[in-house]
Amino acid sequence: MTALAPTPALLLARTEISRRLARRRALLLAAPVALLLYLTTIFFSFDLPGIAARMRPENAAVLLGDFWSFKTHVTLDRRRPGLEVAIEGEAKGRYAPGQFPDWVQDGAEPRIALPDGSRITYVAQGALIERAGFGLIRVNREGRRIAVTLPEGAARPDWLSASATRVDLRGPWWRFSMTPARTETLRYEPGWELFFFDLQSPFHGKSAAELAALALWQPRLEPERSNLAAMAADIWQNRMWRHGDVVWALGETVLMAFLGTFGAALIAFPLAFLAASNFAPGRLIRLGLRRIFDLFRGIDGLIWTVILSRAFGPGPLTGALAILLTDTGTFGKTFSEALENIDEKQREGIAATGADAVAQARFGVVPQVAPVILSQVLYYLESNTRSATVIGALVGGGIGLLLTQAIQTQKDWEEVSYYIVLIIVMVMAMDSLSAWLRARFIKG
Amino acid sequence: MLELRHLTRDFAGRCAVDNVSLRFDRPGFVGIIGRSGAGKSTLLRMINRLTDVSAGEILFQGRNVATLRGAEKRAWQSRCAMVFQQFNLVPRRDVASNVLHGLLGRRPVLAAIFDLWSEAEITRALAILDRLGIADQAAKRAEALSGGQQQRVAIARALMQDPAIILADEPIASLDPMNAQIVMDTLKRIQTEDGRMVIANLHTLDTARRYCDRVIGMRDGRVVFDGRPDQLSTGIAREIYGADASFNEAATSTAIPADARADADYASAMLGA
Amino acid sequence: MLELRHLTRDFAGRCAVDNVSLRFDRPGFVGIIGRSGAGKSTLLRMINRLTDVSAGEILFQGRNVATLRGAEKRAWQSRCAMVFQQFNLVPRRDVASNVLHGLLGRRPVLAAIFDLWSEAEITRALAILDRLGIADQAAKRAEALSGGQQQRVAIARALMQDPAIILADEPIASLDPMNAQIVMDTLKRIQTEDGRMVIANLHTLDTARRYCDRVIGMRDGRVVFDGRPDQLSTGIAREIYGADASFNEAATSTAIPADARADADYASAMLGA
Amino acid sequence: EGLTQFNIGLLGGENAQDRLNSNECLRKYAEDTLGVPVKLFAPADYDGVVQGLLGGTIDMAWLGASAYAKVYLTDPKAVDVALVKTNLDGSFTYHSIGIARKDSGIAKLEDAKGKVFGFGDPNSTSGYLIPSVEIPKTHPAITRADLADGASGYFKTVKFTGGHEQTIVAVVNGDIDAGVTWADGQGNWEDGYNSGALRKAVDAGLVNMNDLVEIWKSKPIPEGPVVLRHALPEEVKAKMVELVKGLHARDKDCAYGVAAGDTAGFAPITADFYDIIVETRRATQGN
Amino acid sequence: MSAAALSPTAEYLALVRRRRVYGGLLLVLFIVLMASGWRTADARNAGGFLDGIAHILDFPIEILSEAARDWRNLPGYLRQYLPSLIETLNIAAVSTLLGGLIAAVLAVLSARALAPLPWLVVPIRRGMDVMRAMPEIVIALVLIFLLGGGPVPAMIAITLHTAGALGKLFSEVAENADLKPVEGLASVGAGWLARIWFAVAPQVAPNWSSYALLRFEINIRASAILGFVGAGGIGYDLRTTLQWGQGRYDQVVAIFALLFLTIVLVDHLSDRARARLVQGGHAA
Ligand SMILES: Nc1ncnc2c1ncn2[C@@H]1O[C@H](COP(=O)(O)OP(=O)(O)OP(=O)(O)O)[C@@H](O)[C@H]1O
Ligand SMILES: Nc1ncnc2c1ncn2[C@@H]1O[C@H](COP(=O)(O)OP(=O)(O)OP(=O)(O)O)[C@@H](O)[C@H]1O
């Protein structure tokens, strides 16, 4: 058998195979090593250790907690009369006096019950905090000075921060702070309070069963409209969450994406013929157009927004035009590539019947490129919905504006999470829509 | 009715068709045979004006159509239909629409763009399809049809042009023998029944013998034979196809030689894999 | 050495293999024949454990391998090589690597990923390729080879496993007659020279007659014949292949019938178009 | 050319929808006054409104002083200064405040030497313009060049955080060691003063003023002006000035919303009041 | 005409009429949507389209004329902003790499025929949908507040989005992979990882790397834009200079030129590389 005495050819093959395997092995080892090296340099040049050191988990926890919880402020301001109880401390979430939630006991010395069993009493000279499992903490105010008295023998805990003019206490699901002018307790609760009905709505605070009963058979609360209509209107006009405005904003975002994408497709389509080597009337026109497409594509929509806002001012038109310009560049390029890849036989078949150039394009070219173009356009429709979110923020419209502003003001994190959910739902909906349209018009 | 005078076509110095003069006086079935590269396709494409003429004249009813431009050129093209080896249909459109494309040479642009055909035109297209036995496929996409059916759609498109001449460039080279026969029979029937003129490039001698009234043999861009099919002796065939050793009658026949079959089998097995 | 006891496999209620019991006591060339859907592939795949067993036992040297899991199952698979109709090679890797893949069942995965094969292993892989006459192709990508060569690579991979049993599922169904013969000869040679056991599904009676020591006929998941090839009378064949009118000896032969050829031609013409 | 529409631009800083809502009353009054449709626009950053005024698509806006200077420097004829918001005590100034973390050991600006220093938005008056000019005057050791974006002379580096809110968070998080933001300078430090970015952050529960110290405070800065586009018909300008001036008397709640806090109303003011700011900005322009 | 043909003709005529009605309706619907959409957008905009179009070049001209005046500064600025550009490129590269690695894992885990744990397929797919739908800028903005400015929030944001976007494309490719080699390796007793590595990876590699390259291109843009909202890199410089306005337009132009040239260059190179990758895959 040859295996006993390897032929020269076999030896040659063996060295060749060994060499190849060695090369592959070297590559396989080198690639992860190079990757690791690169990531390590980046690790230090992006200062990740520094960030890790500076990151404050409790701050993150506050913010992230706000994503899915809300807080109620119980405030005693020495410059204003009376106790104020307000959701998120906002005027639109303020409880009317005498209608405070049951954990706040109004009176000369208001008492607040907290989720962990702690209790806080606002007294004339300051406040008494009965902290569960710790004992009574007195906070006394004398003029501009604030003093804290801990229970006998207790060490100062790390959840308490005090200076001569300010005391701050953190508990599970609550916070307390006092300055010479203000005494305030924040009580956190999970959920998005007032999501459906705000405090002004007669439907606030009702259980699902009660609401169903009201909607279906109970007498009208307002004579001029049915309870169901009133509920819908109250939800739509909710002052805290502004569902109506949010829906308009979503609509405006989709509008910008729609107009930008399809407008760009309509403009790019004829131009693509002039930029495709097999249709272009001249080399110069073709190259010129290609560079223009590059320029339009290379400038992101966001930058177009800045450039256009001088001429058109803020508003959805500016956003739509910004998307249109970028996508004209993108489509111009991809459409002309599609045109360059057509099957010439079809066009020749049409040309041989004596059809003119327009008819040749219409019947010999368009049917071939239509599926490619349509699927491109629909793909971009989805991706532009995402861009329109961001562009909207700059041009003062759409859900993106609501989102960035909510982030910037830093307090409405539950709204931030609401908007994020809506954006994700919106983009996923556009994705499904474009997938459906693709399936319907391209395969069918 | 059609006369070619000193027709010549250069491709970057290479002469594809070299000073060809031919007269076609009355309708008939003319076959052009020759080796690959002999200039058969170029000749037909020049007549239809898909390829420009380098020199010479194409006289149709006494008028030189080789120099027409624009609308006049298109008018000529619409009178002189072309059938291609690869059918050159629009695969994503339905069969009837492909047939209606035959009218494009005579259509105002706008009506054409919106694809608006009159009922009479559609009825005529379907009548033509019916004549070729594929009316029941009218609503299908062209790409859904078999090769033989597609070629018949291409012929229907040609007929829709109501042409004085039908040029067919190797119409059966992509078809299996059974479909090849159907297509050739169709062309022949059209030629005899309507009294149209058909000029077809053919790649096998026996097809030429079976269908043609007149056979033209080309070699290296020149006409080397022009006569009745029964004058095609083996010697003449050798002259047309060149004296290269591999030539034999069988190689130009539609019958499939044994080893080619094995190859085809193998190819289809691979592709199916 | 191998015994199947009441082996059964259900696919969603349909019984693909139905209570099959067979003993293979000594090495030999066993052919399994039967109509499409008879359960031949399912039987082989169960032995290799590519398909799970619904009921019954597969005893190899007295041990039931039908219930093994994880590493033990893989150890069994590495002793029982499989050759597929479509070769199932990794087309983008070279031939030698494909052969070395036969060792994957015994290798820690990381060593395999980094292609840490010893010189001795590479030498052995090349020796096997040499034995099958395709050592000169060792450095080519598998996909660049012809079907017959690829099947020989697949056999080389099987040999690399140094298997007790080689299972071959219609190893020549995708090959042209000439390559089919080479592959069958190879399998036969391996079986006789090495004294290995080969169980092959075959789709034609004459191949079974020519190569097998023992033929098993299956129908509807059950064994309906088990004997020497010379016992395969036309009557028995009819029983195996069913009494349907279309059955005849020719339909199960490797010779290609005329109309099938035309189809294949047609298919390749279409695909090439 | 008749007026067919009147556009009011609103600067950022508050929840967009809240901004639109608190100015809704002004929109209605303006519509009644002018008899043409009035629209509100609330782009996310200063520049949107500035570009709108320059391009002639925004007719009225309440600008920051520096943003006004930018408009003026780009096109002196673009807008007319009309009114300014007054505080409860009648003043119309505020301060730029330098802050640092108490535990960082920085108690005054000099301590921040060799540390990371942050400004807010480059178009912001208190967040950049005023400190970049005033600090070199009061602290000769610090030059203007030391306060340029990315400079690394006196400070380790100088950054723009993008806005007042971001500056505060960045200081609290330690991303920057010190930074500047704004406050009205009235009330108490521990509350974050009576109004301004610090107060908002405190109210949001984001910072504990015990953790911060004031390291620097600017001289009083004039509140930004309410401006009207110069090209508007005189009569329209007069009407709008009248409307905004009388807003506090007419509808206190509305004035509160429009002024984004307690106010004694809007008072007339002239352009020369902002000359200093304009000059300051012009001086920084050559960089 | 034969009687039999009547029926196909009538049928086809009916089909044509039906098609014209649907086509016409669709066209009208589209035109109405476009027209009313543009009108709505125009009406809700501060400045109208017709008034604005005449001034469309005002701002670019303002920028360019200043840059033309101070053209001598440009080379200096180009050098000055190069590090920012490199940071932007690094953000894009790292997030493409990390996102691509995550995507590769997710893709294999969520391709039905390859998944080792079939019950994970649907949750992973939904998860990728969510990652894909989330605009990078949203994640970045939130992270900037948690981690402060700089490249890291942008990197994480783009990585997440990339993982989702590439994951979907990758798993589509993996789903279409030929399973015969996988089965071949299964029959020799190869484990799951070996099967994926030897039988699937070579098949998907060309398309995967082509998609990853395309993503890299997209991510350069994304990382430049995230700089615009405060996440480091050259976008941040672009925003501060652009917002400052007059006096810094020469810097704007310099940054712009850098960014634009980079994008066009990368775009061009990756176009060619991708063409080769995919072609190589097919031709081989
Ligand atoms: N567009 C073209 N550009 C350059 N040369 C061409 C072109 N078309 C044809 N030729 C050349 O002209 C010569 C004649 O080609 P033609 O296609 O007419 O031959 P044919 O007889 O139809 O051959 P076949 O049987 O292969 O179709 C060939 O040498 C060919 O290479
Ligand atoms: N994975 C599967 N799922 C469901 N049914 C299957 C599966 N595999 C095989 N079957 C069914 O089991 C029966 C036996 O199939 P098997 O492939 O074993 O037949 P075969 O004899 O190999 O046929 P062929 O000659 O077509 O390969 C068939 O009815 C087939 O449809």
Ligand SMILES: [Mg+2]
């Ligand atoms: Mg030809």
Ligand SMILES: [Mg+2]
């Ligand atoms: Mg089988």
